[in-house]
Amino acid sequence: MSKAKRLNEMIMMVNRRKRFTVKELAQEFGMSKRTILRDLQELSEMGVPLYSESGPFGGYQVLNERILPPIAFNEGEAISIFFAIHALRHYISLPFDSEYESIIKKFYLNLSGDIRDTIDKMKNRVEFVSVYQQEETPYIKQLLEVSIKQEIVIVGYEINGEITYRSIQPIGIYANEGKWYCPSYCFLRKDYRVFRCDRIKTIELDENTVPIDLSTIYLTNRFSLINRNKETYQLHVELTNKGVDKYKSTKWPNIELSKRKDGTGFLKGMILKSDTDFFTEFFINYGEDAMVKSPSELVDSIKEKLHTILKQYL
Amino acid sequence: MSKAKRLNEMIMMVNRRKRFTVKELAQEFGMSKRTILRDLQELSEMGVPLYSESGPFGGYQVLNERILPPIAFNEGEAISIFFAIHALRHYISLPFDSEYESIIKKFYLNLSGDIRDTIDKMKNRVEFVSVYQQEETPYIKQLLEVSIKQEIVIVGYEINGEITYRSIQPIGIYANEGKWYCPSYCFLRKDYRVFRCDRIKTIELDENTVPIDLSTIYLTNRFSLINRNKETYQLHVELTNKGVDKYKSTKWPNIELSKRKDGTGFLKGMILKSDTDFFTEFFINYGEDAMVKSPSELVDSIKEKLHTILKQYL
DNA sequence: ATAACAGTGACAAAAGCTGTCACCATCATA
DNA sequence: TATGATGGTGACAGCTTTTGTCACTGTTAT
Numbered sequence: 001m002s003k004a005k006r007l008n009e010m011i012m013m014v015n016r017r018k019r020f021t022v023k024e025l026a027q028e029f030g031m032s033k034r035t036i037l038r039d040l041q042e043l044s045e046m047g048v049p050l051y052s053e054s055g056p057f058g059g060y061q062v063l064n065e066r067i068l069p070p071i072a073f074n075e076g077e078a079i080s081i082f083f084a085i086h087a088l089r090h091y092i093s094l095p096f097d098s099e100y101e102s103i104i105k106k107f108y109l110n111l112s113g114d115i116r117d118t119i120d121k122m123k124n125r126v127e128f129v130s131v132y133q134q135e136e137t138p139y140i141k142q143l144l145e146v147s148i149k150q151e152i153v154i155v156g157y158e159i160n161g162e163i164t165y166r167s168i169q170p171i172g173i174y175a176n177e178g179k180w181y182c183p184s185y186c187f188l189r190k191d192y193r194v195f196r197c198d199r200i201k202t203i204e205l206d207e208n209t210v211p212i213d214l215s216t217i218y219l220t221n222r223f224s225l226i227n228r229n230k231e232t233y234q235l236h237v238e239l240t241n242k243g244v245d246k247y248k249s250t251k252w253p254n255i256e257l258s259k260r261k262d263g264t265g266f267l268k269g270m271i272l273k274s275d276t277d278f279f280t281e282f283f284i285n286y287g288e289d290a291m292v293k294s295p296s297e298l299v300d301s302i303k304e305k306l307h308t309i310l311k312q313y314l
Numbered sequence: 315m316s317k318a319k320r321l322n323e324m325i326m327m328v329n330r331r332k333r334f335t336v337k338e339l340a341q342e343f344g345m346s347k348r349t350i351l352r353d354l355q356e357l358s359e360m361g362v363p364l365y366s367e368s369g370p371f372g373g374y375q376v377l378n379e380r381i382l383p384p385i386a387f388n389e390g391e392a393i394s395i396f397f398a399i400h401a402l403r404h405y406i407s408l409p410f411d412s413e414y415e416s417i418i419k420k421f422y423l424n425l426s427g428d429i430r431d432t433i434d435k436m437k438n439r440v441e442f443v444s445v446y447q448q449e450e451t452p453y454i455k456q457l458l459e460v461s462i463k464q465e466i467v468i469v470g471y472e473i474n475g476e477i478t479y480r481s482i483q484p485i486g487i488y489a490n491e492g493k494w495y496c497p498s499y500c501f502l503r504k505d506y507r508v509f510r511c512d513r514i515k516t517i518e519l520d521e522n523t524v525p526i527d528l529s530t531i532y533l534t535n536r537f538s539l540i541n542r543n544k545e546t547y548q549l550h551v552e553l554t555n556k557g558v559d560k561y562k563s564t565k566w567p568n569i570e571l572s573k574r575k576d577g578t579g580f581l582k583g584m585i586l587k588s589d590t591d592f593f594t595e596f597f598i599n600y601g602e603d604a605m606v607k608s609p610s611e612l613v614d615s616i617k618e619k620l621h622t623i624l625k626q627y628l
Numbered sequence: 629a630t631a632a633c634a635g636t637g638a639c640a641a642a643a644g645c646t647g648t649c650a651c652c653a654t655c656a657t658a
Numbered sequence: 659t660a661t662g663a664t665g666g667t668g669a670c671a672g673c674t675t676t677t678g679t680c681a682c683t684g685t686t687a688t
Contacts, residue, residue, distance in 0.1 A: 002644080003317075003318060003644085003675085003676070003677095004317060004318040004321055004356070007318055021632090021633070021634090022633080022634070022635095023632095023633085031677080031678090032677065032678050032679080033634095033678090034636095034677075034678060034679080034680095035676075035677055035678075037634080037635070037636090038676085038677085041635095042318075052633090052634060052635090053633080053634080053685085053686085054632085054633050054634045054635085054684070054685040054686060055631095055632065055633055055634085055685055055686030055687055056631065056632045056633065056686070056687050056688075057632080057633085057686090057687070058632075058633045058634070058685080058686075058687090059632095059633070059634085060634090073417070073420065074411070074412070075411065076410045076411030076412035077410075077412045077416065077417045077420070079410050079412075080399070080402070080408060080410045080412045080417055081395065081398075081399060081417060081421070083410075084395075084398040084399045084401065084402050085394070085395060085398045087398065087401070087402075088394070088398050088401075094394060095440060096390045096391075096393050096394045096397075097388070097389065097390030098388070098390035098391045098393075098394045102391065103387070103391045103394055103395060106387065106391070107395070121462045122458065122462065124486065124532030124533055124534060125458055125461045125462055125485075125486035125487065125532065125533060126409060126458060126486060126487055126488070126533075127486065127487075127488035127489070127533050127534075128488070128489045129488050129489060129490035129491075130444075135562070144436065144439055144440060147439045148435045148436065148439055171439070172438065172439035172440060172441065173439065173440055173441075174440070174441035174442070174443050175441070175442045175443060176443035177443075218438030218439065219438055219439060219440075219441050220438060220441075248449070281599060281601065284598060284599070284601075284623065285595060285598070285599050287595065287598075287619055287622070287623055288622055288623060288626065291626045291627075292627075299627055302623075302627070303624065303627055305601055305602075306620050306623060306624050307624075308601070308602055309598065309601060309602060309616075309620060310617065310620050310621075310624075312602065312605050313605075313606075313613055313616070313617055316675080317644090317645070317675085335663090335664070335665090336664080336665070336666095337663095337664085345646080345647090346646065346647050346648080347647095347665095348646070348647060348648080348667095349645075349646055349647075351665080351666070351667090352645085352646085355666095366664090366665060366666090367654085367655085367664080367665080368653065368654040368655065368663085368664050368665045368666085369653095369654050369655035369656060369662095369663070369664055369665080370655070370656050370657075370662070370663045370664065371655090371656075371663085371664085372654080372655075372656095372663075372664045372665065373664070373665085374665085
C-alpha cells in the first residue's frame with residue numbers, strides 16, 4: 001500500500017478509535033513503529049489534532065476534533081446541507097456542543113468557489129421560515145443527556161412566578177414554534193407531562209428514585225403509551241374547502257380527514273378530554289371553515305370562549 | 315512538495331476548476347505531464363470522478379460529484395449538521411437538485427462509528443417539529459432560478475379552481491408552515507403579491523416583458539419597498555401576562571412590544587389595511603389574552619368574525 | 629527499579645517516484 | 659485527408675523518498 005493511501009486510511013482508523021498506541025497501528029498496517037511514528041507526525045502537520053502521552057496506559061489520542069474523511073457530495077447536496085444548517089440560525093440554544101457560526105463557517109469555507117458563488121446568489125432568495133427563539137434555554141443539553149441515559153432529575157419548574165420541585169424522567173426534547181419542550185414522566189403527578197424547557201430553572205440528578213421502564217418509549221411513539229387510560233371524546237368536525245386545505249398541513253394522530261367530491265370534508269377521530277382547551281383554540285382559528293359537531297363539550301367550550309372575547313369589546 | 319501533499323492540493327484545485335488539461339496542471343505543479351497523468355489516475359482510483367476527452371478542446375473534467383476536502387468537524391458539529399439535514403425530511407419538495415435520502419445517507423455513512431452511535435441514541439430523543447409538507451410543489455426550483463436571474467415568467471395560477479395567467483418577476487421563495495410561497499412583482503396587478511407555489515400550475519419564460527429593477531430587493535428587505543404607498547392603520551393591543559409570553563416568539567416588523575412591571579404589556583405599531591383579515595385571525599387566536607384597542611376596523615372585523623362563528627352553533 | 633509507552637537520529641537497503649522518449653488513439657478543423 | 663491538440667501507455671534509468679533497524683533518550687505509573 002502506498003504511503004498516500006496508508007495515511008488516508010490512518011485518518012479514518014484514527015477517527016474510529018479514540019485511543020491507540022504506535023505498536024498497535026504498526027501491527028495493523030504491517031509497518032515498523034518508526035514508520036508509523038513518522039506517519040503520525042505527518043498527520044499532525046496536516047492538521048489532525050493528535051495528542052500523546054508517555055508511560056504505561058499512555059498512547060495516542062485524537063482530540064475533540066474529528067476528521068470527516070473526504071465525502072463526495074454533488075452540488076445540489078452541498079447546497080442543501082448549507083441551507084439545512086442555515087435554517088438552524090434562529091435557534092439561540094441547541095442541545096449540541098456547537099454553535100451555528102462555527103459550523104456554517106467551516107462548511108462554507110471548505111466548499112469550492114463556484115458552489116460558494118451559487119450559495120451567495122441563493123442566500124437572499126430562499127428562506128425556511130421559522131420562529132425566532134427569543135430566550136435562552138440552558139438545560140436542553142442536560143435534558144437530552146438524561147433522556148438518553150434514562151436517568152431521573154429533580155427540576156425546579158416555574159409556574160406563575162413560583163418554583164416547584166419535582167422528579168421527572170425525560171423521554172426526549174423537541175423544538176416547536178421557537179420553544180423547547182420536554183415530555184417526561186412526572187413522579188409528583190405520577191403521570192406523563194410536557195414541560196417547557198425555558199421554565200426549568202434548576203436541574204440536578206435524582207439518584208434516590210428508581211427509574212420506570214421507558215426504554216421503548218421515544219418521542220415518536222410516546223402518544224400511544226401516554227394517552228392510554230385517559231378519558232377521550234369522539235370528534236366530528238365539518239370542514240369547508242378552505243378548511244380541508246388548511247388541515248392538510250396539520251395532521252393530528254388519531255384524527256382522520258375525509259374529503260368529499262365537492263371539496264369539503266370532515267374530521268373524525270378521538271381527542272383527549274384534557275386537550276379540549278387546545279382544540280377550542282385550534283378550531284376557533286379555522287373560523288367559518290370548521291364547524292364542530294361533537295363532542296358537545298368542545299362546542300360549549302368554543303361558544304364560551306367566543307363569548308368571553310366578545311365581552312371584552314362591549 | 316511530497317506526493318501526498320501534491321495529491322491533496324490537486325483534489326482541491328480540481329474542485330475549484332471545472333475543466334483543465336494535463337499540460338496546465340503540469341505547469342502549475344512544476345511536474346512533467348507523465349507524472350500528472352499518473353497522479354490523476356491515482357485520484358481516480360481514490361474515488362474522484364474524473365472524466366477526460368481527447369482531441370482539441372478536450373481535456374479533463376470533474377463530473378457532477380464534488381469532493382469536499384477533508385473538513386475537520388468536532389463531534390458536536392457533525393451531530394448538529396446531521397440533525398439540521400434530518401429536519402429537512404418533512405419537505406417533499408426542495409428547490410435543490412437533491413433528495414433528503416441521498417444526503418443523509420452519505421453523511422451518516424461517512425461518520426465514524428461512535429458518532430453514529432451517539433446519533434442513533436439521540437434520534438428518538440430530539441426533534442425539530444415542523445409541519446408536514448403534504449403536496450408536491452414542482453416549480454419551486456424554476457422559481458428560485460428565475461428569481462436569481464431576475465427573469466420574468468408567465469404563470470398559470472389557480473384561484474378557486476380557475477386558472478389565470480399572469481407575468482410575474484419573483485423576488486425569491488420561502489417555506490412556511492409546510493407551504494412554499496413566492497413573493498413577486500405582478501405585472502397584471504402592477505404591484506407586489508405573494509403567490510402560493512402549489513397553486514402555480516404552469517410556468518414559462520416571458521421574454522417580451524422588460525424586467526423592473528429588483529436587483530437590490532431580497533427576501534429579507536422586501537417589506538420596506540413593497541409596503542410603501544399602502545394604507546396603514548395604527549395598531550394598539552393590550553396583552554395579559556400570557557399574551558406577552560405568547561407574542562415573544564412571534565415578532566412582526568413594524569410592531570413593538572412594550573412590557574409593564576406587572577408582566578402585562580401592549581403592542582404599538584403599524585399594520586397594512588390589507589392585512590386586516592390576517593390580524594383578525596391572529597388576535598382571535600390570543601383569546602382573552604389580547605384586546606385590540608385600535609384600529610376600530612380591526613375590532614369590528616374581530617367582532618364580526620366571532621359573531622359569524624357563533625352563528626354556526628345556534 | 630522496571631516496564632510500557634513516546635520520541636529522535638543515522639544509515640543503508642528497498643521501494644517508489646519522476647522525466648524522457650517513443651508511440652498510439654481520438655477528434656475537430658483546415 | 660492531413661494536421662495539431664489533446665489524452666494514454668510502456669519501458670527504463672536516475673533520482674528521491676520511504677522504510678526498517680538499531681541505539682539511544684524521555685516520561686510516568688506501579
